[in-house]
Amino acid sequence: MKVSVLKQDGLTRELEVTVPAATILKNVEAQLVIYGQKAKIPGFRPGKIPMPILKKNYGRMILGEVLDKTVQDSMANALREQDIRPAMQPKIALKDGESFDEGKDLVYTMTVEVLPTFEVMDLSKVDIEKPVAKVEDKVVQETLDRVAKSNRNFVKVESDRAAKLGDVVVVDFNGQTKEGVSLPGMSGKDMNVELGSGQLIPGFEDQLVGQKVGGHAHVDVTFPADYGVNELAGKPAIFHVDIKEIREAAETQIDNALAEKLGFENIDTLKDAVVKNIAEDYAQLSRLRLKRGLLDVLDSHHSFELPKGMVDMEYDSIVKQMEQEKKQAGEEITQADKDDLKPIAERRVRLGLVLAEIGRANKIEVQQEELYKAIYAEARKFPGQEQQVLEFYSKNPQVIESFRAPIYEDKVIDFILTKATVTEKEVSIDDLTAEEGEESLPTAEKPKKKASAKKKAE
């Protein structure tokens, strides 16, 4: 194998690689022997086929395979020989086009972009603030109220009073449209209707307000035009409704009884659980913020020439993503939007490279167990279907690989954080969430997090 450098320009290199015909011939024959062990040709037992016959029958096919492999191998060798770390898959152009004749040397040129070499900044100089929010009693109380409300009981109203909004009435009903059509589902028995909840056709619940137990009401409604059943959509209908019972919501106390109902020992453990939950949410938010701050620092401290191919690829992918988002919103992507994306693409690539470099220099690797952990965590998100989820992943190993990048990124970030100086700063929860809102905007800042992950996945 012979390698010569044709061009060297910035980050791009152009190499010419020559593989002698003898090497290829040797490889082809070695492959043929292996293939011949299994091949079946009439007149020969498997493994007893003479070379000339094998060559005649399978030569072309094997040659293709061998060429492919030779190109791959020699490419890797050439890169190693020239001490090039490619940024992307090199582009290969065979000299004789696609046709290759046996007995000739294999000559091809490859164009490759090298990874830029750069100095990683002194990580111990990184100084960032970590916003931390305290769990306030007010928030805890709010959460508890919400829990109580969604668990309230309804008790039967003994006194003879009219139904009002917020009550639950138990009704038998029977309805038909004004044209006399009656479908199953338009009548029912002992149905609980919460007045004012808006679960039924508009107008239905309102007309039950003021009715008493034992009363009989004619409810006159029109099905909305976008009703699920086509035959009924937009049609007026009459329902005969018998009111059997009125129940009203009992005020739920936040007490031991509520806690027990929810499976906690007493009110204090319930409270603890709520606090813990909220604290976890906050912790996640602050980590996100911290990470973003860290990435900002890294971004501003590194500047080097970026491989154009990588930037272009990243750029294309975000432009495509944005186009789709715009399309869904019914808008067109403008040139100005596209120009906005350019720096983002560059930033993503730069951060991806920096993180990868730090990871490489410090030998950070993702262990198999960590992957499994992530998968189990993923499976737990689908309660009841864990088995199917796990099965899905075991059948699709390439999906599992997609977990690798974010884990790797997290580990690198963790590593940097151990080196860097992190000062905790207390902020209110509003501050913490407020800026998080910005982050989720599609255009501006969000992509970073995903960026480096994607980079390494490639």
Next chain:
Amino acid sequence: MAKAKDTKPVVTEKMYTVLTSPVVTEKSMMGSQNGQVTFRVPVEATKPEIKKAVEALFEVKVTAVNTVLTKGKTKRFKGVLGKRVDVKKAIVTLEEGQTIDVGASA
């Protein structure tokens, strides 16, 4: 006689029918080390015919022709007797150093 040997043999139409096909099997390949080539030939073909055909069509010298007539098996299907066709093979020995590229040409 000497005259006849130098002239190129004339290719006739019949010669093409004398050599049906090459036989490419493990067994036939063993002969190739001794300069032997095997052909399927019609049952009625004779050794001299085969010799002339090979010499004319492949432009080689033949030193010997051996033939094998493999009789077809009798087979019985629902009590009715039947017979498979007979097959004739010709193992042609070429003069030393000469080869015919049959079946194994790339």
